[in-house]
Structures are given as C-alpha cells and as structure tokens.
Amino acid sequence: MTRRRARWIGLAALAVGGGVFVSAVLAMSQRLRRLRDAEPVALHYxxxxxxxxxxxxxxxxxxxxxxxxxxxxxxxxxxxxxxxxxxxxxxxxxxxxxxxxxxxxxxxxxxxxxxxxxxxxxxxxxxxxxxxxxxxxxxxxxxxxxxxxxxxxxxxxxxxxxxxxxxxxxxxxxxxxxxxxxxxxHSWRFAAAMNVTPALHTPAMRSSSPISYPNFGPVRRAYAAMGWTWPAAGVGALGVMVGLLVLGASLVKTPAGADPAA
Structure with missing residues (x-):
C-alpha cells in the first residue's frame, strides 16, 4: 500500500469515526437530558x-x-x-x-x-x-x-x-x-436513612468499584436511556484512533537507502 493510499484511508476512517462519535454523543446527551427531566433528582437539605x-x-x-x-x-x-x-x-x-x-x-x-x-x-x-x-x-x-x-x-x-x-x-x-x-x-425517607447509614454501605459508595458500579440503580437507568448511542460512540472513537494511527504511519518518511513505496 502506498503512503498516499494509506493517507486517504486514514483520513476516511478519521472522518467517518469522528462523524459517528459526534452524532452519537449529541444523541446521547439528548437522551440523558430527557431522563433527567423525567426523573428529577430531589435534593433534601x-x-x-x-x-x-x-x-x-x-x-x-x-x-x-x-x-x-x-x-x-x-x-x-x-x-x-x-x-x-x-x-x-x-x-x-x-x-x-x-x-x-x-x-x-x-x-x-x-x-x-x-x-x-x-x-x-x-x-x-x-x-x-x-x-x-x-x-x-x-x-x-x-x-x-x-x-x-x-x-x-x-x-x-x-x-x-x-x-x-x-x-x-x-x-x-x-x-x-x-x-x-x-x-x-430520591425520597426524603431515603435521604434521612442515609444519615444513620455507615458511609461504606451507602449505595453511592458501594457502587464505586468497577464491579458493582453498573448495578447502581441510577447507572442502570442511564445505560438504558442511552441505548444505542454509547456503543456507537465507542465504535466512533475506535474509528478515530485507527484513522489517526494510519494517517500518522503514512506521514513517516522512508529511511535513506530504503525502497520508497510512494
């Protein structure tokens, strides 16, 4: 593969991956905003x-x-x-x-x-x-x-x-x-009870590890609300990284004495 072809492939992967990532993130933010509006978090002082x-x-x-x-x-x-x-x-x-x-x-x-x-x-x-x-x-x-x-x-x-x-x-x-x-x-009863609950056993603390965090109720609801957008954002980010790697490789100059493939 010539450097020119690799450069175009890298640019294409970068453009497609970037487009998918931006579109997914915008859709994700809209879905999370709708979730927030549907389930407002009450702050109890x-x-x-x-x-x-x-x-x-x-x-x-x-x-x-x-x-x-x-x-x-x-x-x-x-x-x-x-x-x-x-x-x-x-x-x-x-x-x-x-x-x-x-x-x-x-x-x-x-x-x-x-x-x-x-x-x-x-x-x-x-x-x-x-x-x-x-x-x-x-x-x-x-x-x-x-x-x-x-x-x-x-x-x-x-x-x-x-x-x-x-x-x-x-x-x-x-x-x-x-x-x-x-x-x-989100209730005041829950908030009051957490005042007499050891910090280690509050849901937020118990969900702080990578293993248990996805089991935290608000996190599960957020994942469900995001739907297709979060895996799509991951695919888009992967496309951007691949595009950058290919593009970077195409810009590497051929060492002196080597057979250029340009």
Whole structure:
C-alpha cells in the first residue's frame, strides 16, 4: 500500500469515526437530558438537631435515654402528649451529649423542605414550612440475628425507624428495611436513612468499584436511556484512533537507502 493510499484511508476512517462519535454523543446527551427531566433528582437539605429539649410547632419535644434495671435501654421520644420508644441497638457514648451519644444509629433532623440551604431553622421550628418536617431516623440490625455480628453484616436487612412529628401533635412511626429504601432513592425517607447509614454501605459508595458500579440503580437507568448511542460512540472513537494511527504511519518518511513505496 502506498503512503498516499494509506493517507486517504486514514483520513476516511478519521472522518467517518469522528462523524459517528459526534452524532452519537449529541444523541446521547439528548437522551440523558430527557431522563433527567423525567426523573428529577430531589435534593433534601437536613439541619441536625443536637438539643434534647426544644419546641416544635408550639409543642414541647424531649428525648430521654432510659436505662431500666434488668431491661434493655431505650430512647424515649416525647412530643406534646405523644410518646415513642426506640430501643438502643447501636453505640451509646454518653460523654458526647444527650443526642450525639446515639449518633452512630440515631439522628434528629429538621428537613428544610423547599427553603433548602437558605432555610431559617428557628422559623421552621416555630412555624413549619413547605416540605419541612422534623424527623428522627434510627437504624437497627437485621432482625433475628446477633446485633454485633451477622445482624450488622446483613446490611440489606437493616431496619430503619423513621418518626415524623406531625402538626396535629402525633408521632408517625414507620419501619422500612434498607432493601425497601433502595426503590425510593430520591425520597426524603431515603435521604434521612442515609444519615444513620455507615458511609461504606451507602449505595453511592458501594457502587464505586468497577464491579458493582453498573448495578447502581441510577447507572442502570442511564445505560438504558442511552441505548444505542454509547456503543456507537465507542465504535466512533475506535474509528478515530485507527484513522489517526494510519494517517500518522503514512506521514513517516522512508529511511535513506530504503525502497520508497510512494
């Protein structure tokens, strides 16, 4: 093959590969934009509460760590006349303070709602706000297993207790597993639960390895949305590389004394 012919082949591969790559990337961006518009990602801003006594929507709130003799310890939650009890199933470090002592497995959070990072916590505690709510998120080990061994290892069966303080003075208590929450990764419940989930076991961290990353729900949906565009972009990029290699080879000068093939 003459250098001239190789040069034309390289230019053709470069042009075709570049055209395919650009077209695929443009189509890919449009598909991903449609996915983003169809599944908007909600950003939930939480304000941590460290006080064990305060008022919310005009009602007193109090947290007490109860350690009865001969019985398991628990955290009692009071909201006006309503009460709830959370068994202590994680670390308890009294030296850290009344709420922080349980931060390994329980958090008290004020969801800012629509106000986001510009929210005034004092106003939200007093008057509430659109999408705002006071939450207790607690994490427990997989039921039926030893809390310190297999119950901690079987993270997909962890049970989360989500308590919300309703405007009518009641406490709404819900229990969901880690596995259940994976189906609602844009919800405030999921975001609240991740506040008491070890970083190693959050979906984003568990998907950070090349093996597990494609199994992360948002990534699977993105691959599905891209469809033919991402393999086409790969083929186009390969065509560009081949074209550059052939074109570069055609520009190499023949060493002195060699039989030129031009």
């Amino acid at each position: 939480f304000i941590p509460i460290s006080a064990d006594e305060f008022e919310y929507l005009g009602r007193p709130v109090r947290f007490e760590t109860i350690t009865p003799e001969g019985r398991p310890a628990f955290v009692r939650v009071r909201y006006g006349e309503a009460t709830a009890a959370l068994p202590i199933l994680g670390l308890d470090v009294p030296a850290l303070g009344p709420i922080e002592r349980h931060q390994d497995w329980m958090r008290v959070l004020l969801l800012a709602g629509e106000a986001g990072e510009s929210a005034d916590p004092a106003r939200l505690m007093r008057d509430g706000g659109a999408g705002s709510r006071l939450i207790v998120a607690a994490r427990g080990p997989a039921p039926g297993l030893d809390a310190d061994t297999w119950g901690e290892a079987h993270y997909k069966d962890w049970v989360y207790t989500i308590i919300t303080f309703d405007p009518d003075g009641s406490l709404d208590e819900q229990r969901v597993t880690y596995r259940d929450l994976l189906s609602e990764q």
